[in-house]
Every structure is written in C-alpha cells, then in structure tokens.
Amino acid sequence: MNLDELSVLSLWSAMAIYALAFIAFALDLAKRSAEVSAYADEQAAQASGAGSRVDGEQVASAGSAATTTTSRVSSTATIERVDEDASDVTPKRSATLRIGVALTIIGFLLHATADVTRGISAQRVPWANMYEFAMTGTLLIVMVFLMVIVKVDLRFLGTFVMGLVLILLGVSGVNFYVAVVPLPPALQSAWLIIHVFVASLGTAFFGLGFALSAIQLFQHRRELAGKDLKLLKLKFLATLPSSERLENLAYRVNIVGFIFWTFTLMAGSIWAERAWGRYWGWDTKEVWTFIIWVIYAGYIHARATRGWRGSRSAWLAIIGFAAVMFNFTIVNIFFKGLHAYSGL
Amino acid sequence: MSRPSDYVDSGSAKRQPADDDNNSIEQPKLGFVGWIRFAWRQLTSMRTALFLLLMLAIAAVPGSLVPQRSSDPNGVTQYFRDNPSLAPVLDNMQFFDVYGSAWFSAIYLLLFISLIGCVIPRTKHHFQAMRARPPRTPARLNRLDSYTEQTVEGADAASAISSARTLLKKSGYRVEMYEGGGSLSVSAERGYLRETGNLVFHSALVGILLAIGVGGGFGYAGQRVVVEGQTFVNTLLDYNSFNPGRFFNPDTLSPYALTVDDFAVEYEKQNLDAYGQAIDYTAKVTTRSPGQEPEKQTIKVNEPLRYDNTDVYLLGNGYAPKITVRDPQGKAVFTDSVPFLPQDANLTSIGVVKVPDGLSDQLGMIGFFYPTAVKNASGAYTSTYPDLVYPLLTLNVYKGDLGINEGAPKSVYELVTDGMTQLTGGKTDVDSIELQPGQTADLPNGMGTVTFENSSPQQAAGNFDNTVPRFVSLDVHHDPSQGFVLLFAILVMLGLLTSLFVPRRRVWVKAVEKEDGSVTLQYAGLARGEDPGLRQAVDAIAYRHGTILGVPRDLRGTVKK
Helix, strand or coil: CCHHHHHHHHHHHHHHHHHHHHHHHHHHHHHHHHHHHHHHHHHHHHHHCCCCCCCCCCCCCECCCCEEECCCCCCCCCCEEECCCCCCECCCCCHHHHHHHHHHHHHHHHHHHHHHHHHHHHCCCCCCCHHHHHHHHHHHHHHHHHHHHHHCCCHHHHHHHHHHHHHHHHHHHHHHCCCCCCCCHHHCCHHHHHHHHHHHHHHHHHHHHHHHHHHHHHHHHHHHHCCCHHHCCCHHHHHCCCHHHHHHHHHHHHHHHHHHHHHHHHHHHHHHHHHHCCCCCCCHHHHHHHHHHHHHHHHHHHHCECCCCCHHHHHHHHHHHHHHHHHHHHHHHHCCCCCCCCCC | CCCCCCECCECCCCCCCCCCCCCCCCCCCCCHHHHHHHHHHHHCCHHHHHHHHHHHHHHHCHHHHCCCCCCCHHHHHHHHHHCCCHHHHHHHCCHHHHHHCHHHHHHHHHHHHHHHHHHHHHHHHHHHHHHCCCCCCCCCHHHCCCCEEEEECCCCHHHHHHHHHHHHHHCCCEEEEEEECCEEEEEEEECHHHHHHHHHHHHHHHHHHHHHHHHHHHCEEEEEEEECCCEEECCHHHCCEEEECCCCCHHHCCCCEEEEEEEEEEECCCCHHHCCCEEEEEEEEEEECCCCCCEEEEEECCECEEECCEEEEEEEEEECCEEEEECCCCCEEEEEECCCEECCCCCCEEEEEEECCCCCCCEEEEEEEECEEEECCCCCEEECCCCCCECEEEEEEEEECCCCCCCCCCCCCCCCCCCEEECCCHHHCCCCEEECCCCEEECHHHCCEEEECCCCCCCCCCCCCCCCCEEEEEEEEECCCHHHHHHHHHHHHHHHHHHHHCCCEEEEEEEEECCCCCEEEEEEEEECECCCCHHHHHHHHHHHHHHHCCCCECCCCCECC
16 A cells, blocks of 8 residues: 555545544534523423422523633622623533544544645645645644634534535545646745645635634524524524624634735735746636635625624625635636646 | 724624614705715725725626636637627627726726725824823723722722833833822723734735836736747847837847757656656756856746846747758758647647748648657547657648738748648648658659758667757746835735734723722723733733732632632
8 A cells, every 4th residue: 555545545534533523513513402492491491480490500501601700809899790792501511522522633633644645645745736735725624623622612613614624525535536746847836835835724714714604694693583592493503602702703713814815815926926927917716816815805894894793794704715615616627727736 | 084984993892783774864965075075985984995895806706707818818819719799798898808997997996095095094093193192091990891800908009000000011001190080090002003004004005006007017028939049139029929018118128148058848757647747847048148258047937037137937838840941953941940839738739831932832831740659540640748759740731822922920820821722631632741850851743842850960760859959938027016016015914914913902900099998909901993802911910910019819820818
C-alpha cells in the first residue's frame, strides 16, 4: 500500500467516524427536544396547580438562571446580572453530546492523517486540486469547530458541521478524486501555500458563521412565535442561546472569515501578477471572490445599519456562504477561466 | 453629523424599529437647498451604501456568465457565432464589457461618492474626538449593563480614584477626573484606533480606485512572439499586439533589446498518471540596453523578468518549424521560423506559410506539426507526446491570391483560401507534403521545393532533440500604479484588522464615601461598536483595582467574607 492509498483509506475511515459523530450530535438534539417537552409538561402541570414539583433540581431550570456574581465585600449586597442571552431551558449534561465531540476528535485525527499522507505522497502541500482542497478545507472546518468549542459552547452545531463536512468529503472523494500528479509550472510558487491555505481557512470560518446565522433565523422565528414551549416545532431551539447572542457569535466568526478572505484576495492578486502578468483581470474565479467579498462587506455594514440588524444581516451571511460554495463547485467545474486547477 | 443617521453605534444596542413608520408626522416643506441636503443625506446613509454594495455584487455576476472582451476576446467571438440573435442584444447592454460598462461604473462610482461623503465628516469628527476629554461620568452607573461594584474599608475616595486613574492609564485609556454629586470619579476612554483603522480602510479603498484609474492610464501591455535565437526590440513596431493606457506616451518605452537564447521544457517521465505533463518552462535570455554590458537572465512562469521599468512574463510557447521555399532554379524565396499555434496538450500545432513573391503564383501553405507523430486507424496523424520524439510536418499547398496585395493587414496565423486553388491534401487526390527535419520535397506543378530545416544537423540519425526551434510568447507590461495599489492594499488590510478587532470602550470608576467610613466603588463600561469583551474588561478592572486597594482574597481569587 503506498502513501496515497493510505491517505484514501484514512479519509474514508474518518468519514465513517464523522458519520457516527453526526448521529450522536443528532441524538443530542433529539434529547434536547425531549427535555424541552418534559419541561413544558411540568410547567403546565405547575400552572394548573395539580402536580407537585418532582425532581425539580434535575429537570432543566428556566432561563435567567445564569448569573454572574460580582465581587462582594463584607456587607454589600450581591449584584446579579440577568443574562438575557441565555437559553430558555438549560439542557442537562449529555453523554451523547460528549460522545459526539470525542468521535469528532477521532475523525479529525484520521482526517488529518489522510491530509498529511497525501501531502507527503505528493511531496507538496495537499491543496493543489479540488480533491485536495476539499480535503484540507473540511479538515480546517472541523479544526476551527473544535477550537471554537473550547472557548464558546457551540457543540449544538455538531450536527451541522458533521453534515456539511460529510457531504463535501463524500462528493469530493467520489467525484473529484485524482491521482497525485506534479504541479504545472503556473502552480509552482510559494503563493500556492499561502493563498490557497488562507482561502480554505476563510471558508471554514464562513461555514461556521453560516450555521450560526441559519440557527439564528430559526431562533428568531421561535422568539416571535411566543414563549409557549408546547407549540414549538423544533423544540431543541429552546435549549440554544437567544437569537441575539447567536447573531453576535455569527458576526464574530464571520469577521474572522472576512479578514482571511480579504487576505486571500490580495495574496491571489500578488500571485496573479507573477504568474499571469496582471494582478486583476476579472477572471471568473476572481469575479466570484470579489462578489463574495462584497457580500460579506455588505453583511458587516448591515450589522451597523438601523433596520438591518438581526434577520436581514443573517440572510446576507447565508447568501455569502452560498456564494462561497458556488465558487468552489460550480465556478470551478463549469466556468471557463484561468483557475483551471480542479484536476478534473 | 459625524455618522449617517441610520448608523448603529453600539454593538450591544437594542434593536430599534426601522424609522420609516413615521409617515403620520407632518413634515415641513423642503426648499431647493433642503432637497439637495436630503439627497446628499440619502446618498451617504448606511442603507444606501449597503444597497449599492449589494448592487455591485449582483452587477458583477454577468461578467462571469458571459465571456468578457478584456479577458477572453476569442470567447466573445465564439459566443457571437453560437448565439447570433442573443449576442447583439447582450452587446448593446455592454454584457461583454461588464466591468467597464456604464451601469457597473455608475454603481461603483456612486458607492465611492457615498463612501467619501461618509468618510470626510467622520474624519473631522474623529480628529475632534481624539482631542476631546473623555465625557463626564453618568450620574447612575448602575443602569449600564456591565455595572459592577465593590466596597472597601479603610480607604478614602480620593486615593481610590487616583489609583483607578493610574490603573486605567496604564491599561491604555485616556483618563479625566470628575467631581460632583458627592462623589469623585474617573472617566476613561480607549480604542480610538478602531475608528482610525476604519477611516484608513475606507480611504485606502479610494486610494486603490484612484491608483488603478489614474496610474493605470500611464502603462501599457504588449505581446511578442519570439523564436529561440531571435531578438525582440522594445519599440512599438516590434510588438505583435500592443495595448497602451489612456495617457501613454510611446517616447517613454525603455530602449532595450531582448534575445531569447534558449527555451527549455521539462516533461514528467516518472509518474505515469501525468506522463508528458510539462513541469518546467525556462527561457534563457540576454538583455541589452544602450551603453551597458549585455546581461544573461532567466524568465520562468512564476518568475517574470523585471527589467528597465518593464515586467516581462513568459505566458505561452510552442514550436516554430524553420521552413525554406526555393524556386525551380534553387533560389530561396522564403525562409523563416514560423510559429505554429498549439492545439492540444501534446502540441499538435497549426501554422501558416505565405510566399507572396518569387514564384509563378502566390503560394500559401497550411501546416500541421506533430512533435511525436502517430498515424491512427483512420489514417490521420496525431501527436502522442509533446517533445520531439518523431517530429512530422504536413503541408497543404494553395496557389492564387493571398489577399495581401492591397496592403491591408492580415493575420499571420490564418490563410484565407477563398481566392486560392488547393494543390495538395484534402479533396485534391494529391497527398499532403510530409516532411521531417532536414527533408525537402517538391512543390506540385514544378513550382519549386520546400524544405523543413533541421536546427541541429549534427544530431545522430533518429535523435530529433532540438531539431525544431521553439518560440515563446512574451508579455511586456509597464504599470506604474502597481506599487501604489499594493501599498493601499496593505493599508486596507491594516485598517480592517484594527477597525474590527480593537475595542472602543468607555469605562467609569466612581467612588462614593459612606457614613460608616467605607467606600463603595462603582465600575461600568460602555461599548462603542462591537465589543464582546466589555463585561470581562470591566470585571477585570474592578478586580485589579480591588487588588491594588488590598481587598482580601483567597488564592482562587474569591473575595473573603
């Protein structure tokens, strides 16, 4: 078995593990929904005054529980800040969720092995054609996800992240696979390492931002629908942060993506000048990179424009990521241009 | 007005209803100046900027769907051929020149006017803000989201505030002391760099546009095909095609000559998945400028030659068989290396030879060149490898009117055969002339002979290395704006980083002395723009301030009771 075969094997193993992680994350969402139902039933029972509160501590506690206690000295009263952004229902500690994260980490290690062995077998960075770009790009999506959940509990995004990565890897593994071939002269440049890597990093952040914005929209609809948990369709939403908190998180992730995207655009221009004799020529891929940049610039403006915060700006982030995916798939395969390196 | 009226200042500000539901309010009539002001406010509002940005994104899309004259002129010609009814309609709407079209220009120019109209007053405001004192401490700090407080015993307000002032100053805040309402306070503000970065970012975008619009006009781009051993002289006449900028002056062309000494291509031979793929192109050239020693230089695909204010790029290559045509007496009437245009990855190439004078009729030949010729089942030749393993040249000969007598320029890569008679190949029942390097054949009707010259005659029989010269296609560019664009791009990046990641915030510390001798210290902060770390920052300041004042804590930082 040569290195590339090992790489392919690791990649498919990683996908199998990711699929299990996806199931675990999905089960966790289902459990959250069940908890919300139970909580709603209990609330109803309490309101009717019939049942007594059984196991009250174990059942999730209502929002506004998350508080920050400020420093107290001697006799001063404790000041409690009400966290308006907290979820309505605090989910219980979930073993399924932890299994999902553990599986994601195992899958990530296999995925990283696939990526590194592909690079060693090709004796260059493993992102010189569509197959390799998809492999590295999805690796970065998972990496960014694992890094972010250390700081902020976004584990509820696991279903989305695993789903997206599985689809991208599946399509790439089946349709985009190409054998290792040497780089054509136009790609023999240090800018390949920088430009393409930063582009995939930007894509990873945009992907996460997309997920947060999409959930924000669902959450916003739920909040408009009122507080009655019994009428809720996607019950697990009640265990997620408020739409405003989701919006702020999405923004923070998307601006990091925007910085990387800006850098991709500039590094690409510098490289294009060396390889093609001009730094900007409205090549189809350049056009779409520009379009994506402008959409996200619009998104950042929308966040600072009255009447455009909230759902409208979330839609822009979603359109932006749709454009990123369009740029990666449709433009690469069907549009004529100088970025003809899909290897297909 | 420093900011557009619909600008949301604070990241944590609660959503406000859109302000377009106030139609019921009786409004005064606007005069002429009022209307101008109104229009200007509309143009420079955030909503208009946002609208124009989205319009710009949408307007850029057609340029990727339809071939553009600037980047793909042959594609446009093809599009006209394939869609004869649709193409003229699209052309009328400038769809083949999207990025220079009236509508695309209108959008980005309006966007930039809106941007400038926004940036100038903001710059003015920012200058004033940077010289102003941090604002007066609000009366009721506990109304702010980030409010926190602590009580210390055995301290006085004055010293507590003075130590808070020192602490804030050390943390990069600008501070101002205030007194009033029975309390002493310090007001502090930091993160002016955020607004500076924002203004730099937007100004640098204007800079890029100006650099491209003005600086680009002084440049030029020229293309020249040079066969190995030939010399190109940097004058207008010597270019195959030349695109000057608007303000270009031909006298500014740097006078130099460039000889292509050798062009080497390396092919992949180990990896069977990529057998025959080109993995390296290297052109060895010699440059000569007046009054200077000749210099040996190298041009590669990712390594253009920067010489005498020009950039020389290696963008194409192919074979240029050297062909000689002699009249029946043996006198050479044509001899030249003719660039053949590659048609596929194995460099099957097509070229045209035109012999206007010296023979009984004008003579034209359409040639096919195969670096490694193989006859397939149908009897046609194809090339199976791009290097010279078994080179073969086939020629279809035409006689008659070449159509160049009127002096009108004609493409050297195309033979118009309308006024000509085909003598070999095709339906003539006469086989095409087939030649290998060094071979000579008779032209039909005793018109003379044609020779495919061997450039390395000393080569052993069967070894065809270097027997056919190659040509390179060089692009010569001069773009004085390039450096400026790069400079502004770096400023864009720096401005973006600071404007998105430097938090702009105000922090207040107020000391209230109590009757029992203790002092209550109140802390609060206010975000200006996105600031997810405000609460932690205020808490950290309170904590550090408490440490300085000797608030007792255990090792884990919890306050002792």
